[in-house]
Amino acid sequence: MDAFAKEPVSNGRIAAALEEIADLLEIEDENAFRVRAYRHGARVVRGSARGFADMVALGEDLADLPGIGTSLAEKIEELVRTGRLAYLDQVEGRTAPGLRELLGLPGLGPRKVKALRDGLGITTLEQLESAVMRSRVRGVPGFGAKTEARILASLEHLHRRPVPHVLWPAAEPLVLALTRHMERIPGVTRVAAAGDYRRLRETVDRIELLVAAGRDARATERLLEYEGTDRVVSRSAKRVKVVLRNGLSVDLHMVPARSFGAALFAHTGSDDHVATVRRFASKQGLALDERGVFRGDARIAGRTERELYESVGLGYIEPELREDRGEVEAARAGALPELLTVADIRGDLHVHTSVTNGRDSPRAMVDAAAEHGYEYVAITEHTASARVSHGLDAERMARHLDRIELLNDRQDRIRILKSAEVDILKDGSLDLPRRILDRLDFTVSAIHSYFDLSAAPQTERILRAMDDPHLSILAHPTGRLIDRRDPYAVDFERILAAAAERHCALEINAQPERCDLSDVLARAARDAGVALVVATDAHRKEQLDFMRLGVGQARRAWLTAHDVLNTRSWKDLERFFAQRRR
The missing domain is CATH 1.10.150.110 (DNA polymerase beta, N-terminal domain-like)
Structure with missing residues (x-):
């Protein structure tokens, strides 16, 4: 054989x-x-x-x-x-x-x-x-x-014809399978994904793989044998481009080990980021390309990205930041943020169960959250106006809260927070009476209807909801579904100003089709002094893993652990929510 x-x-x-x-x-x-x-x-x-x-x-x-x-x-x-x-x-x-x-x-x-x-x-x-x-x-x-x-x-x-693209989680198994396929080739020493995938963008329109290998590895030919390959677009000794059966394209680049960092830099950052760093290097008399950093004919860096950035006088810039949004200037000034990590997250504040439209029971979701190492988890069932989600009216919600209290008493692995995803009705009121809202540790409130209102009434609707001291977190704040529904019309500057004034937090919803807030709006919220929450909106146990997608979105927004509420202990979080009810 x-x-x-x-x-x-x-x-x-x-x-x-x-x-x-x-x-x-x-x-x-x-x-x-x-x-x-x-x-x-x-x-x-x-x-x-x-x-x-x-x-x-x-x-x-x-x-x-x-x-x-x-x-x-x-x-x-x-x-x-x-x-x-x-x-x-x-x-x-x-x-x-x-x-x-x-x-x-x-x-x-x-x-x-x-x-x-x-x-x-x-x-x-x-x-x-x-x-x-x-x-x-x-x-x-x-x-x-x-x-x-x-x-x-x-x-x-x-x-x-739009360029075929997939949500980031759909690209991940393809990238992992392709990486394993290439790593099995004798002579291949390193394989790395670059491009939109490495920057954790919401969607990926092509997969870029860099491969370092010996002369006889024939890696470009081996990509053609990958079972998901539909057709070859172009091929040479150093590069091959194929289209997969799902329409996504794959670009494979053969790179010498001594230039791997330089090539990874060139194929990871946005075009504008790469161009800005190159201009910065040029001002210092250096030439930067996919082979490395050169002073005259002498190569001074290129094996690793960290080496490359340091050689041109910059701190290492994390892949998620490489969009040319001020990160080069911050790196030069030593002012890059220490970005949020999954390890910083101490609990999930938006989780559904089989009581409404989730798959798994409250106990199963609580146990799964405990397995993630969380200190707390919030069960946030829908309210009655969300009929398609089997939302709970006031009496059913009251009985549900009784059961959550009982479940909390019967286990000590994790604190279960009593909450609800409370609908914001057309007039801006919340879809639960005050006697039930007072029982909740906090609320996650959201718009699930009348998405087509014009900007003025939609903005006033949200502002009226924020006037209610029970509204703690505005969930999926723009209502978008990627490739399916545009954000609803709203004056977001007014929403941010009101949220900062009223101590309302905004959510970065980690569901892949939402990723709402976007990275740009999440950064604007942080800059406006608004607290943020990263939550999964999980409807089954496996979706608790979406937290890493939300954290990726937060990192693209330059967020640190300080900017995100659910990096705090429950006591600190409770004090923040209490500000709203004084």
């Missing part, structure tokens, strides 16, 4: 290689019989119930299979054994790179791509768009005005 690729090459990967050869040979006007042979071979491989890699491992003669033959059998065996196909590399090497992008445009097969190249010298999407706009394509044999119009529509759709 040592002669085989580390992981089996799938039938889909083999078929894709054969189809690509057929397309490129057809563009080259190769013998039609050879083109058909590769296409037929691809269909045979895709339609096979057995894995061709298994057949090779068992020593079966692939040439005996109908539609394969000796030549294709040899190429398939080469791909299975080595993870690469020299003939495909050869054909790709003599084909203009842009022609492969043209093949990906709907309605443009190899014959039409060849006609465009031969007739108009078109080898890129940009050249094609220019020719279409000047009505030149319709003059190519085999085309016409209707075909030209369809190509234009496809190009316009390509421009409008």
Whole structure:
């Protein structure tokens, strides 16, 4: 088995290689019989119930299979054994790179791509768009005005099409699987994720991986064997870009160990952050690129990011801060904050159970919170107006609070706080009577209806709610759901001013589709003197782990443990909430 690729090459990967050869040979006007042979071979491989890699491992003669033959059998065996196909590399090497992008445009097969190249010298999407706009394509044999119009529509759709992206937690298992896949390659010494993922942005539109390896590791070829790979966009000895089956792209960069820190810096920070640091280095007579930091021809740093930042006179800047929002100036002045960590969190103040719309019982959620090492956890069931969430009216809430008190008495692992996620009604009142609100340790209050109010009435609604001394924390303050619902219209400056004056805390809700407050608004809240809470809004035990997402959002907002209420002991937290009821 040592002669085989580390992981089996799938039938889909083999078929894709054969189809690509057929397309490129057809563009080259190769013998039609050879083109058909590769296409037929691809269909045979895709339609096979057995894995061709298994057949090779068992020593079966692939040439005996109908539609394969000796030549294709040899190429398939080469791909299975080595993870690469020299003939495909050869054909790709003599084909203009842009022609492969043209093949990906709907309605443009190899014959039409060849006609465009031969007739108009078109080898890129940009050249094609220019020719279409000047009505030149319709003059190519085999085309016409209707075909030209369809190509234009496809190009316009390509421009409008949003870049596929996923929420950060959906990217995480892909990054971990890809990292494990690459780390198993002999000769690979380090793999690191960069880009939006490393900065803990709410969504990730591509995965960037940096790999340090010996010369013979063939890491770029091994990425092509990853089972989730759908197609190859580009490939070279130092870089490969593929698209996964879910539409997310992966960029893999091969990096020398001596330049790993410099490359990680270049591919982690936003473009503006990287440019600002480079300008800062240039003012000191230094050159900074993906290879390292240079004074003249001498490399003075680049192996680690910390070394890189220090070489240009800056303190180390955490990845979450690298957005060019003043972090370079703060690093120069030695004024970077000591960012919040998950270890600083002493309790979760927003948790649901099976009493309303959660999955797990109150006891199960309490036990899970204790396993996280928390000192306290708040059970925050919905109130009656949240009908879709099976919210509790006053009488049911009273009975629920009785049970929470009893549960608290029967266990001593963690303090259970009596709370509720109280709806803010259209008129700004809270959805529980005062006699029930007085029983709560604090309230988490939120808008769950009338999202379409204009800014003035929505703002007044929230301000009236804040006038109630029982409102302790404004939950998911903008109401957004990423990719599903925009924030409701509101004058946020007035909300911040009122929250600071009334000692109302604002929540950073860690549910992945919310991440509400955003990093920008959370920082604005901190700057306005507003206290913040990081909470999971967990509806089952596993969602308590979302705390790390909320902490990541807080770190992007420059928050420290001092800025976040639930880093405090319950006694200190109780004193803060008591300010509201005086």
